[in-house]
Each structure stands twice: as structure tokens, then as C-alpha cells.
Amino acid sequence: MVASNVQIALRIRALSAEELLSVPARLQKNVLSTSPFAPNQVIVQGERKQVFSFDNVFAPEVSQKEIYDRVVMNMIDKVIEGYNVTILSYGHASSGKSHTLGISDGVSYTRESKGIIPRAMSTLISYINSAQYKKRKYSMRISFVEINDEKIIDLLSEDNDKIKPQILIRDESNGQILWSGLQEIKVNSLEEAINILSRGMLNRQINTSRLNDRSSHRHTIFSVTLSQQKFIPVNGDSVNSSNLSPSMLSSKQFSGSKEINKQYEGDWVTVTSKLHFVDLSWKDMDKDIPKSIILPISHVISNLGKKTEEVSETPRSISNAQNCPPILKEYLGGNAKVLVISCVSPAAFQVKETINTLEFATQARNNKDTTVIHQEIGWYNVEHLQDLVLKLRAEVKTLQENGTNSLNTPVNEKQRRRSSILANILVNSNILQNEKDSTNLDDKISLASLDLPKILEGETLNQGLGPIIEEYEKSILSLENQLSHVRAALAYSENALHLQEDKLKDTEETNKQNMHTINDLKNHIAKLNERKETTEIEEIESRDDMVAELGKKIENLVDEITYLKETQTSDSTNSTNSFTEQVISKEVILESKVTITGKEEESEVSNAELLVAIQKLHKRLAKFEEEAMQNQQLIDTLEATLIENEDSLIAANKKLSILQNREDGLLKQIKALNSRVEEANDETENAKSDLFSAKQTMERTLVEERKSKENLKFQLKEARNEVENKKAEILLVKQEEKKIKEKAEMSRITLENELERLLSKKKKFGCF
Numbered sequence: 001m002v003a004s005n006v007q008i009a010l011r012i013r014a015l016s017a018e019e020l021l022s023v024p025a026r027l028q029k030n031v032l033s034t035s036p037f038a039p040n041q042v043i044v045q046g047e048r049k050q051v052f053s054f055d056n057v058f059a060p061e062v063s064q065k066e067i068y069d070r071v072v073m074n075m076i077d078k079v080i081e082g083y084n085v086t087i088l089s090y091g092h093a094s095s096g097k098s099h100t101l102g103i104s105d106g107v108s109y110t111r112e113s114k115g116i117i118p119r120a121m122s123t124l125i126s127y128i129n130s131a132q133y134k135k136r137k138y139s140m141r142i143s144f145v146e147i148n149d150e151k152i153i154d155l156l157s158e159d160n161d162k163i164k165p166q167i168l169i170r171d172e173s174n175g176q177i178l179w180s181g182l183q184e185i186k187v188n189s190l191e192e193a194i195n196i197l198s199r200g201m202l203n204r205q206i207n208t209s210r211l212n213d214r215s216s217h218r219h220t221i222f223s224v225t226l227s228q229q230k231f232i233p234v235n236g237d238s239v240n241s242s243n244l245s246p247s248m249l250s251s252k253q254f255s256g257s258k259e260i261n262k263q264y265e266g267d268w269v270t271v272t273s274k275l276h277f278v279d280l281s282w283k284d285m286d287k288d289i290p291k292s293i294i295l296p297i298s299h300v301i302s303n304l305g306k307k308t309e310e311v312s313e314t315p316r317s318i319s320n321a322q323n324c325p326p327i328l329k330e331y332l333g334g335n336a337k338v339l340v341i342s343c344v345s346p347a348a349f350q351v352k353e354t355i356n357t358l359e360f361a362t363q364a365r366n367n368k369d370t371t372v373i374h375q376e377i378g379w380y381n382v383e384h385l386q387d388l389v390l391k392l393r394a395e396v397k398t399l400q401e402n403g404t405n406s407l408n409t410p411v412n413e414k415q416r417r418r419s420s421i422l423a424n425i426l427v428n429s430n431i432l433q434n435e436k437d438s439t440n441l442d443d444k445i446s447l448a449s450l451d452l453p454k455i456l457e458g459e460t461l462n463q464g465l466g467p468i469i470e471e472y473e474k475s476i477l478s479l480e481n482q483l484s485h486v487r488a489a490l491a492y493s494e495n496a497l498h499l500q501e502d503k504l505k506d507t508e509e510t511n512k513q514n515m516h517t518i519n520d521l522k523n524h525i526a527k528l529n530e531r532k533e534t535t536e537i538e539e540i541e542s543r544d545d546m547v548a549e550l551g552k553k554i555e556n557l558v559d560e561i562t563y564l565k566e567t568q569t570s571d572s573t574n575s576t577n578s579f580t581e582q583v584i585s586k587e588v589i590l591e592s593k594v595t596i597t598g599k600e601e602e603s604e605v606s607n608a609e610l611l612v613a614i615q616k617l618h619k620r621l622a623k624f625e626e627e628a629m630q631n632q633q634l635i636d637t638l639e640a641t642l643i644e645n646e647d648s649l650i651a652a653n654k655k656l657s658i659l660q661n662r663e664d665g666l667l668k669q670i671k672a673l674n675s676r677v678e679e680a681n682d683e684t685e686n687a688k689s690d691l692f693s694a695k696q697t698m699e700r701t702l703v704e705e706r707k708s709k710e711n712l713k714f715q716l717k718e719a720r721n722e723v724e725n726k727k728a729e730i731l732l733v734k735q736e737e738k739k740i741k742e743k744a745e746m747s748r749i750t751l752e753n754e755l756e757r758l759l760s761k762k763k764k765f766g767c768f
């Protein structure tokens with residue numbers, strides 16, 4: 001069977017409440033996205049867009065339970081089956097590794113948020129106690145260590161252990177890892193297991209504060225060693241190998257230990273399997289940091305999926321924790337089942353670390369794709385078949401040596417060759433059975449079928465089918481790659497289309513708002529215009545009235561002044577003249593009268609009258625003079641008012657010109673606003689048509705991509721059908737092989753009978 005023993009999952013954690021409070025909103029932006037069309041892919045929007053693929057991708061909302069049920073539960077089944085299992089969480093600091101494993105805070109096996117370790121312990125112990133496994137004897141031991149830059153710390157040793165034994169790890173030549181000085185505590189119940197886990201975690205916390213968290217990388221390993229004893233009755237037959245788990249069959253191929261105690265009625269088989277939980281933790285995961293820190297991590301990840309013998313020794317020289325590499329061999333090499341959970345944060349402020357983690361995971365994923373594990377047993381176990389063939393050969397050889405030369409016949413040689421070919425056919429057909437199809441497999445298979453008799457005559461199937469298998473694998477890989485590329489491209493296009501649609505909606509919304517604003521502005525401008533016009537008309541009218549009034553006033557004043565002046569001049573000249581003349585004439589009359597008085601008595605009365613008249617005339621003169629002064633004052637006041645009014649007229653004119661300027665400015669603003677509105681309208685129309693054509697292009701691309709996806713699906717389906725056909729053909733070949741095998745078996749029996757006959761003949765001859 002061909003299978004991958006490494007699964008790589010990705011877990012994206014949610015932002016913590018603390019991050020939501022302390023990290024600026026701009027840096028909290030989510031840079032990771034998943035798509036329902038490609039559930040195993042994650043898209044990173046860093047400096048550029050990158051797509052990464054995994055076996056499983058868990059979004060932030062996926063619960064601890066769901067992760068456990070989907071990827072961990074079946075690993076626990078494997079532990080019970082006898083496999084070594086390693087569950088490894090890795091990622092940058094605070095990415096959720098410990099939380100995922102269940103060792104970040106107080107452990108409880110009842111809480112819903114509990115992590116993988118408490119859940120796994122619960123499953124293991126319920127298996128052990130279940131009726132199905134009651135007939136087996138179990139023992140379970142737990143160890144808990146931390147490996148930091150400096151050393152290995154046993155997290156289960158009591159604090160008051162004054163003299164702690166030094167922990168040493170030995171890499172045995174048979175691939176086994178031996179720990180010494182490490183406490184392994186036996187547990188019988190879930191409560192005991194959880195108590196031990198809690199104790200270790202407490203010590204871990206104490207260590208963290210003691211070390212002041214200075215170490216650059218600190219890995220925590222919680223290990224469970226499960227020993228299962230199963231009684232297998234012999235009943236005269238050999239142990240039925242198909243009942244045994246892989247680790248019982250070969251300590252080289254499976255790292256569980258083998259111990260068979262033969263008893264009277266059967267065998268007690270002990271199978272030891274190990275379950276490791278590894279929290280690979282390091283700080284400042286960055287490409288710029290010294291290689292000595294980053295290499296051990298990249299080494300672990302890049303060696304995932306490789307067979308034990310392929311795991312390089314490099315980290316020995318680069319890590320202070322000299323014992324680290326052998327541990328990795330046990331955990332990651334050979335047939336160990338490995339689940340890697342890469343933990344990342346979705347936030348923009350950790351995008352660099354996230355990309356590093358994703359790149360490491362991709363590297364590990366690429367390695368695992370080349371890993372092939374053969375688990376066949378019985379007739380489908382290659383080693384078993386080869387052993388059998390070797391055994392048969394040895395038997396025949398012994399017979400040949402012990403028997404007569406007549407045994408070395410062409411029939412015997414043919415039998416040997418057939419056995420060898422049979423083994424090869426079985427190996428190759430097993431591989432083929434589990435492979436998928438290749439595009440031109442048909443021709444090659446038919447060629448191979450033509451060659452089959454030749455192959456049966458001596459050529460191995462490896463030569464005939466090897467290239468077909470290779471090509472077939474390549475085609476399947478390339479088809480799957482193509483499909484995943486198309487899926488990624490489709491997801492990308494759909495994302496882009498959604499983005500464009502969102503953009504279009506946003507632009508339409510903005511347009512609507514702009515239109516509203518433009519309409520509002522237009523209304524506002526119209527109102528302003530209206531108001532301005534009425535105000536201006538009113539102002540101009542009132543100004544005109546004022547000006548007319550002022551003009552009238554001025555005219556009146558001028559008239560009045562002229563009149564007054566004229567009046568004053570004529571009055572004063574006339575009246576003064578007449579008055580003076582009157583006075584003078586009266587004085588002359590008086591004088592003449594006085595002169596005459598001496599001559600005539602009657603003239604004395606008229607003199608007195610004349611004096612009175614002169615006095616009256618003087619009074620009138622004074623009155624005239626006073627009036628003239630008053631008139632002069634009035635003229636002065638009127639002149640001052642005239643000047644004032646002229647000033648007001650100038651100010652009013654100035655105000656008028658300012659208002660006219662303002663009006664011009666407003667008109668200009670209105671014009672500018674109108675042209676801006678027109679420009680915005682044009683831009684909106686252009687953007688609309690651009691978006692519309694972009695949308696149409698995207699839709700066309702999407703349709704084309706969908707078509708090509710359908711085509712690929714169709715091709716894949718056809719390829720799968722062909723695989724099915726090939727499988728059927730292979731089944732036929734296998735049936736043929738079975739017949740050959742039966743024939744071979746019969747030949748062997750005949751051979752044995754012949755041998756027996758010959759031996760008895762020999763005995764007979766010996767007797768003679």
C-alpha cells in the first residue's frame with residue numbers, strides 16, 4: 001500500500017482580546033483568507049499575494065473539538081494499532097501552538113476548550129477500558145520534557161530533587177532512541193494522566209520565569225509510551241501474522257519493540273508504541289536571525305516525511321542541544337505517523353512570521369509527497385515473499401547438495417526462476433494496484449501485457465512496468481497540480497470579481513451620494529441666486545431711493561441756499577438801502593425840520609415823531625441783521641449736511657461696488673462648481689463603463705475557467721476510469737499470477753514428492 005505518513009494542517013487563530021485593545025486598528029487587518037471553493041488553501045495578502053496548500057486548513061472559528069475529531073482522532077487509532085505517532089505544533093511566538101496542544105493554561109479534561117493532549121489521553125484510556133480491548137494487557141507511561149537552547153529539563157521531576165540525574169539520549173544503531181535519567185511515570189487513569197500533565201505544565205511555567213524567557217527556542221515534548229500485551233494461541237500453527245500490527249513484524253521497519261514469550265499453548269506478544277506531542281517554539285522567527293537558531297527548526301520541518309536513514313545529521317553541529325537530532329529521528333522518521341499543525345495569526349502585524357511558517361510547512365509538505373510506505377503483510381508483504389523465495393531456494397539447494405545430480409534439472413531451474421518472478425510480480429502489482437492513472441498508460445500496459453510471457457521467462461516486471469508507473473505517477477501529480485492551480489486561479493478570480501463587484505457597488509453608492517450632493521448644491525445655488533437677485537434688487541432700489549432722496553434734498557438745499565442768498569443779498573441791499581435811505585432821509589428831514597424849528601413852532605412835534613421813527617428804523621435794522629446771521633448759520637448747517645450726504649453717497653457707491661465684486665465672485669464660484677459637477681458626472685460615467693467592461697471580462701474569464709475546470713474534472717474522471725480499467729486488468733493479471741503461484745506450489749509439492757521418491761530410492765540404493 002502507498003500512503004503518506006505526514007499530514008500538514010494549518011490553524012489560523014483569532015486575535016486575542018489583548019491584541020484587539022493594544023494593537024492599532026490598521027495593523028489588526030486580516031491578511032489571511034480562505035475560500036469555500038478551495039478549502040485546503042489559504043491566501044496571504046502580504047506585500048504580494050501568495051497561495052499555500054495544506055491537507056487541512058482550520059479557520060479561526062474552528063473549535064478545539066472539531067480539530068481533534070478531524071485530524072487527531074485517527075492518529076490515536078494508529079497508536080492502538082502499534083504505530084509511533086507524533087503530533088507537532090509549530091509556528092511563531094504566540095501563534096497558538098500550546099493552546100492547540102492544550103498546554104497553554106490550566107488543564108482540565110472537562111472543559112470544552114481543552115486541547116489535543118487531554119482529549120487524546122481521554123480517547124486512549126477509553127480504548128484501553130473498552131470491551132473490545134479487554135483481552136489485552138496495557139501499561140502506559142508518561143514523560144514530559146523541555147528542550148531549550150541549553151539543556152533538556154525533565155518537567156516531571158520533583159522540585160525538591162536535589163540531585164537530578166542528567167538526561168542523556170542515545171541513538172542506537174538499530175534506529176531506537178534510548179533515554180536515560182528521564183522520569184517515566186506509570187498512569188492507570190485519565191485523572192492520573194491529567195494530574196501529571198498539570199504538574200509538568202506548572203514546572204514549565206516556573207522554568208519560563210526562571211529563565212526569564214531568554215532562550216531562543218524551547219521545545220516541549222509530552223510523550224506517552226503504550227505497551228500492549230496480547231496472547232496469541234499457537235494451536236500447532238505459526239502465529240497468524242495478519243493479526244499483528246506493523247510494529248510487531250519488524251523492529252527495523254516499525255520502531256515498536258518485539259518480544260515474544262513462547263508458552264505452552266501460545267505466544268504473548270508485546271507491542272510498544274509511542275505517542276509524542278511536540279510544541280516547537282522559538283522566538284523572533286525571522287530570516288535575518290542567525291542560522292544557528294533557525295536551522296534546527298527548518299531541519300525538523302524539512303526532514304518530515306523522510307525515512308529514518310535519510311534524516312541528515314546536520315543539526316548536531318548547529319544546536320547546543322546536541323541530543324536533539326536523534327529525537328527527531330524517532331519522532332519523524334521511518335513509519336512514524338506525523339501530524340504537523342502549523343499555527344499562525346491572521347493579523348497584518350505578524351504577516352512576516354506567518355509567511356515564514358507557511359513556507360516551512362510547504363517545504364515539509366513537498367517532502368512528504370515523495371514518501372512511500374509499504375505495509376503489506378502475508379502474501380502481499382514483499383519481504384515475506386522474498387524470505388519465502390529465499391527459503392525455497394535454500395531448501396532446493398540443500399536437496400541438490402544432499403540428493404543426486406538428477407535434481408539439477410531444467411524443471412528445477414524453471415521453478416526457481418518462477419518463484420523469483422512471482423515475488424517480483426507481487427511487489428509490482430501491489431504498487432500498481434495503489435497507483436492512479438497516466439495518460440498513455442493504455443499503450444504501455446498493453447505493451448507490458450505482450451511482454452508478460454517474456455517477463456515470466458526471466459525479465460523482471462520492474463523493467464517493464466517501472467517506467468509506466470513512473471509516468472503514471474507523474475501524470476497524476478501534474479493533473480492534480482493543474483487542478484489545484486486551476487482551483488487557486490478560480491478562487492483568485494472569484495475573489496477579484498467579488499472585489500470588483502464590491503468596488504462597483506461602492507462607486508455606484510458614491511455616485512448616488514455625489515448626485516445628491518450635486519443636486520443639493522444646485523438647489524443651494526439656485527436659492528442663493530434667487531435670494532441674491534431679490535436682495536440686490538431691493539438693495540439697488542433702496543439705494544436708488546436714497547440717492548434720489550439725497551439728490552432732492554441736495555437740490556432743495558441748493559435752491560434754499562440760492563434763494564436765501566438771493567433773498568439775503570436783495571433784502572439786505574434793498575432793505576438796508578431803503579432803510580438807510582429812509583433813516584437818512586428821515587434824519588435829513590429831521591435835521592431840516594430842526595433847522596426849521598427855530599423858525600417855526602409847529603415843526604417841534606414832527607421832530608419827536610421823526611426820532612421815534614428813527615429809533616424804530618434802528619430796531620428794524622438790528623432785527624434784519626440778526627435774521628441775516630441766522631440765515632448764514634442755516635446756510636452753514638445746510639452746507640455741512642450736503643457734505644455729509646455727499647460722503648454717504650460715496651460710501652454707498654463703495655458698498656455697491658463691493659457688492660458687485662462679491663456678486664462676480666459668487667458667479668465665478670457657481671460656474672466652477674457647475675463645471676466640477678459636470679466633470680464628476682463624466683468621471684462617474686467613465687468609471688461605470690470601465691467597471692462594466694471589467695465585470696464582463698471577469699465574468700467571461702470565470703466562465704472560461706469554469707469550463708477548463710470542468711474539462712479537467714472530465715479528464716480526471718476519464719483518468720480515474722482508466723485507472724479502474726487498469727485495476728481490473730491488474731486483478732486479472734493477479735488472478736493469473738495466483739494460478740501460476742498455485743501451479744508453482746503444485747510444482748514444489750511435485751518436486752518434494754519427487755525428492756521424497758528420490759530419497760527413498762537413494763535409501764533403497766543405500767540398502768543395496
Ligand SMILES: Nc1ncnc2c1ncn2[C@@H]1O[C@H](COP(=O)(O)OP(=O)(O)OP(=O)(O)O)[C@@H](O)[C@H]1O
Pocket residue numbers: 012013014016091092093094095096097098099100104281282343
Ligand atoms: N485558537 C485560539 N483560540 C483562542 N485563544 C487562543 C487561540 N490560539 C491561541 N490563543 C491564545 O493566545 C495566547 C497565545 O497562545 P499560545 O500560548 O498557545 O501561543 P504559543 O504559540 O504556544 O506561544 P509561545 O511560542 O510563545 O509559547 C494564549 O493566551 C492562548 O490562550
